[in-house]
Amino acid sequence: MQVVLVGFMGVGKTTIGRILAKELGLPFMDMDRELVNRIGMPIKDLFEQSGEEAFRLEETKLLAELRSYEGVISTGGGIATRPENVELLLQFETVVFLHASFSVVNYRINKNKRRARPLAEGDVGELKKLFFDRKVSYEKVATFRQNTNHKPLKKITAEIREKLQGQEC
Numbered sequence: 001m002q003v004v005l006v007g008f009m010g011v012g013k014t015t016i017g018r019i020l021a022k023e024l025g026l027p028f029m030d031m032d033r034e035l036v037n038r039i040g041m042p043i044k045d046l047f048e049q050s051g052e053e054a055f056r057l058e059e060t061k062l063l064a065e066l067r068s069y070e071g072v073i074s075t076g077g078g079i080a081t082r083p084e085n086v087e088l089l090l091q092f093e094t095v096v097f098l099h100a101s102f103s104v105v106n107y108r109i110n111k112n113k114r115r116a117r118p119l120a121e122g123d124v125g126e127l128k129k130l131f132f133d134r135k136v137s138y139e140k141v142a143t144f145r146q147n148t149n150h151k152p153l154k155k156i157t158a159e160i161r162e163k164l165q166g167q168e169c
């Protein structure tokens with residue numbers, strides 16, 4: 001089984017992916033964590049040293065490698081912005097679009113500063129624009145959507161599992 005989680009920064013991809021994988025008894029891959037291991041530095045440092053494009057190239061390479069990965073994959077929030085990633089994502093068994101309101105993701109990003117997100121460091125207006133601009137690309141690749149606003153994590157993963165089961169029938 002392949003389950004890929006997409007959605008904006010702070011929507012809960014990493015947190016939910018880890019729990020969902022455990023509940024389904026599947027391996028878990030957080031793409032950002034894997035990329036940090038591979039490039040040997042925090043994402044923020046790569047952005048500063050080599051630019052965002054260098055990160056995007058590594059991200060696409062990893063996504064292509066994961067095409068036959070059996071498990072739960074948490075992507076980074078920018079995954080659906082490149083057309084080549086959209087093509088790849090459409091080939092995975094199930095892609096879940098996690099969504100929440102802008103105020104919720106903005107709150108979560110701010111309380112979670114330690115995990116540096118270079119694209120969230122600027123003006124809140126820019127972040128909001130990115131939030132709305134990216135929505136359409138997540139929709140394009142999604143098999144189904146899952147709301148993560150004001151809900152306990154276990155309830156979110158239970159709802160995803162129910163939708164996954166519904167798909168099998």
Ligand SMILES: Nc1ncnc2c1ncn2[C@@H]1O[C@H](COP(=O)(O)OP(=O)(O)O)[C@@H](O)[C@H]1O
Nearest residue numbers: 008009010011012013014015108112151152153
């Ligand atoms: N359903 C939720 N309710 C409350 N806090 C959440 C929820 N999902 C995620 N969080 C918190 O929001 C922050 C961002 O979550 P994270 O999983 O890193 O998001 P993403 O990988 O989508 O950027 C973390 O501090 C996490 O604990």
Ligand SMILES: O=C(O)C1=C[C@@H](OP(=O)(O)O)[C@@H](O)[C@H](O)C1
Nearest residue numbers: 008009010032076077078117118
């Ligand atoms: O939205 C983005 O472009 C990014 C989101 C981050 O992942 P999360 O969505 O897990 O924060 C990380 O991949 C990188 O900072 C770029």
Ligand SMILES: [Mg+2]
Nearest residue numbers: 013014032075
């Ligand atoms: Mg994450």
